[in-house]
Amino acid sequence: MVRYRRQLVLNRLAEYAPKVIVEVGCGSEMQAAAYAAQGGSWESWTVVEPSQEFSDIARRNELPNFNVVQGFFEDVVDEMPTDPDFILCSGLLHEVPDADRLxxxxxxxxxxxxxxxxxxxxARSMHRLLARSMGLILDLKSISARNKSLQQPRVYDLEDLTDQMEGHGLTIFKQGGILVKPFTHKQMEPLPEMLGRExxxxxxRLGEEMPEIASEIYVEARLR
Structure with a gap:
């Protein structure tokens, strides 16, 4: 899932070729490093990361014009570039305590x-639909044991995500899906080796064609 989420973001960056980029949260593997490796460049890339561990990892990168600000975006917003070309919020909005504040x-x-x-x-991914059909969950938006273990307080579908973004004066102009995942993460683990990368x-690609049942969804928005 991480591999294909990162690939999707690389595809989107390659399409826009932004010069000024702000990334909200970075984790342990730098999206900027992967983008640079495929020939991407920028004038300014700023990562905002609250974790000391991940901030330290990011600072060790020897990437040009790459800045790291430690803290929650909401608390350091005044240190961010104004009017960047691209703001990346990948795999984060469902985890933060207050998504509206972010x-x-x-x-x-x-x-x-x-x-x-x-x-x-x-929330409407194929594996959740299957779980409901099997009687394992009653509601597609139920918080699973995995959600709880990863401190993920909410699950979105495209309608929820669109409504929240529009509620902040944003207009969505593109949306899509990332990877159709028929089974749980644990059940999927052996499949790449068993079935092959193809x-x-x-x-x-099926996630791109059928975002409504993809494991993850994405939207892109501008100011209304």
Whole structure:
């Protein structure tokens, strides 16, 4: 899932070729490093990361014009570039305690041409639909044991995500899906080796074709 989420973001970056980029949260593997490895470049890339561990990892990268600000975006918003070309919020909105506060802070820094990319797990993914059909869950938006273990307080579908973004004065102009995942993460683990990369790549493309049942969804928005 991480591999294909990162690939989707790389595809989106390659399409826009933004010069000024803000990334909200970075984790342990730098999206900027992967983008640079495929020939991408920028004038300024700023990562905002609250974790000391991940901030330290990011600072060890020897990437040009790459800045790390430690803290929650909402608390350091004044240190962010104004009117960046691209704001990346990948795999995060469903995890933060107050998603509206984060979106409000992000909107503060957006200019008329800024593209905001957000991706989150999909409440209506194929594996959740299957779980409901099997009687394992009653509601597609139920918080699973995995959600709880990862401190994920909410699950979005495209309608929920669209409503929340529009509630902050944003207009969605593109949306899509990332990877159709028929089974749980644990059940999927052996499949790449068993079925081959071609099958997994096919499931990735199927997510693009059928975002409504993809494992994760994404939207891109500008100021209204």
């Amino acid at each position: 979106l409000s802070s992000v909107r503060e820094r957006m200019g008329r041409n800024t593209v905001l990319h957000v991706n989150v797990p999909n 099958v997994m790549d096919g499931l990735f």
